[in-house]
Amino acid sequence: MPDGDKTNDLKERIALFVDELKKGSTNGSCDIAIKTINLLIRIISQAKFTSARDLLKHVRTEGKNIQAGDPSENIVGNMVRRVLKIIREEYRMLLSPADESNLSSDMQSLSISDAGDEDGDDYSKSLPNLKASVIEAVTELKTEIEGCVENIAALAPSYIHKNDIILTIGRSRTVEAFLKNAAFKGIQFQVLVSEGAPFYQGHEMAKNLAMAKINTTLITECQIGTIMPRVNKVIIGTHSFMANGGLKAATGANITAVLAKEHNKHVIVCSSLYKLSPLFHTTPKHASFNKFASPAELLDYEDAELLSKVEVIAPIFDYVPPELISMVVSNNGAQSVSYVYRLVKDFYHPDDVEL
């Protein structure tokens, strides 16, 4: 039964990916996005459905399972929602090709509360071509994501100028590519890398930049305040974006942004748009927002007797409120933070926000 084999194979792949998410052994956000998309393509191509509604439901259920592997990994959810939106769009396109001529129905949707109009649309019609066109569109999305970092890096010469002193924290692949591209274009500038204790990803970042012949200085977190007056701009990466433009970034991002604001320095965030989540940072207590690492880096096992007396926590993420960020450089070009809501509207369907 080749069909059964396929299903089992898919289940295995999903389980493997969920496991990776749980262990945190994935290799960067782009990797997570691509892996999620690949799984979703497989899920769609193997799905048996009669209507778009069934397909939506199926993708949503599978997506939820994958997301459950690590609820704080927004990118998985983002990809699932993007695919859901693609299914909806393809369904509409196939249903009424070249809708432009149909004025009255076009106007119908032109209402301030047009969400209500869509209640009538239950995606129940059977469309034989749906699967093929959805897969095509999702593959396109995948190509777009693969090119994200390059697109962002290509924008570097517009934002980095001769003799700039740039501060960055920890390691972000996007920022690394961004800075390297600026150097490659022959711009002379200096980078200060904050080491990002306790994980010290800044060390690797500084090494990589130095190898690209960029004038790099490694500093500790506590020096950020001292050097901020000397800095021209702060360029950071982020784990993901919330729908109000706030960041969910590595710890240390918030304090850096606050200090930059205090000294009136611009904070530029380099981020691909697949990191944009339709969710909001509701409250710091919200369970799926943060993740906590093992505090072993902060407190040695030799000090075990202390453990009963102190509580050691090592949160991985910081929430950076949108008002501290000057600009977002994305694969679609530079955007101001107040524009982020518009992108959320373009990327996600309101009914998919809750998976």
Added chain:
Amino acid sequence: MDVDDVTRDFNELLRTDPEMSAAVAAVTVLVRLMESNNAGTLSELVDTIRNATLAMLDTDYSYASIKSVCEQFLRFITLANLQDTNFQTIMLHRGKIFYNNTLKARGKSVKMAQHFIDDGATILTHSRSRVVMQVLKEAAMEKKRFTVYVTESSPDKSGYQVKEELSRLGIPVTVILDAAVGYIMEKVQQVMLGAEGVMESGGIINKIGTYPIAVCAQQMNKPVYVVAESFKFVREFPLNQKDVPDRFKYRASTFKANKDLSQEHPLVDYTPPEYINLMFTDLGVLTPSAVSDELLKLYC
């Protein structure tokens, strides 16, 4: 139905159902008006609706919300291809769509707000907003435990009514003086407000006293959330309190009595968008800057 009928109908609706907002009542009246009307031309029908709107605005209910909903209603029903078939059927049909959306709006907005109420939260609210009451009631129904502070909210002291209603559901409520907002703010986790009207700038028109609360909350870094249905979006762009038209600020009866406005208390104030963090509407969770976008969609 003539103008007097409209006013009577409108007042009657609001008297029989105190939970109905003035906006919903206004749309109900307008749809009824269209059903009973047999205008021969489009402009006649539009005139009838305009006159009815003016009649309803002449009552003492919230000017901002009646104005916004009636403007949107008129815009929505005429925003159709009226050339080929009977315009009355199309417009009535669109009127009913609008009416249904208006009815559903509160429920949707309330749903959006639910994620933002934590177990153990402390919430400050101002005056009695029906939609905020609904948010708090549903949160209590979901077995969330939270504390509410409500301003007594002069001049109508509606805060006491809030206390009575929420206490009945077992929600701990404390009524505070309007002047005690600064005192209480450090204990509060978030501020949740309703709105009579949402301006194109993303700022809100609401019961007097809203503005100082928002300013104080911003200063103390507490998030300010506004729950408002999209039919409250209105095309005005005030920059300060003076820009807000007087009709928003005083009752119709105050104008009729020809009183000296400088001696009257304004009933609403304008809170600029920079003091508002998020808005929960039936269109989703919006940042204040998204409001003008939504308005443009309708009035482009």
